[in-house]
Amino acid sequence: MAADHRTYTDADIEAALVQAQGSNRGAAKLLGCCAATISNYRNRSGNVCIAPSGRPWRLTAEQKERIAQLREDGLPFSAIAKEIGCSVSATQWTCSVLGVEHPTKPYIVPPRDPSRISMRNGRPMRFFGPAEDAKVVEMSIAGGTPRAIGKVLKRAPSSVLNRLRVLARREEREFA
Template sequence: MPARRLTPEQCEQIAALRETGMSYGRIARKFGCSESTVYWKCLALGAEPPSPQPLTARALGPAVAIRNGREIRRFTAEDDAKLLAMEAEGKRIADMARALGRQSNSVRARLMTLARHEARAEAA
């Protein structure tokens, strides 16, 4: 059975609920989707809880990990700088991913995360 598609209205409702402080799990149960879907929609829409945790300058944990049999590499400060430079040049996500040896979804999510970090820094 194919995955359930969320309407744009439902995505907006998900973001609004997250901003009220509702957990990813509770929102997922309400809409009949996975927590990772809720997380991705909130990331894409820039939705955060009312009191977001402070951002850490350093990543916690190993730089490389194995998850589900696949190697997962953290983005380094150098990777972030390259990514932002390529974005400023107008490169496509696929081209950025190829240049960094990463998956397109990984690059897209990292760009959204960096934008969220920048927005929080500007608000502070």
């Protein structure tokens, strides 16, 4: 039995989004489809998804470039977030991904005890220790993907990827 696929016009989706006040789930419920259908439309059309806070979910390439430039000019994350119209954490993450630091005050995290487990949002959080850092670097040099490395270390791929970025920044600072 073939699946029943509906085709939605851009006007149908736009109307549902207006009626649902920009909510992907609400528009999907109105149209009888899944939220991914609405999200895919928005990504394809360039229609920016709006968070409940009123800020856009995704940053454009121009916004990311502007964040990097403002950070390199020495602005704090809060001022950048206000100017761009996004959250402070979005500016921090963008700078982390792009490897951008404050020109005079690079953020240096003090060493932490890797055996210490903290809780964040009710979930345990483990810090990387020197042994894990060495393993991450070794596996990455050998061509391991963040997913493969994460599987071995029992960590999320995003955690491994971010750790590789941190280690690269530390190395760059060390040899600068």
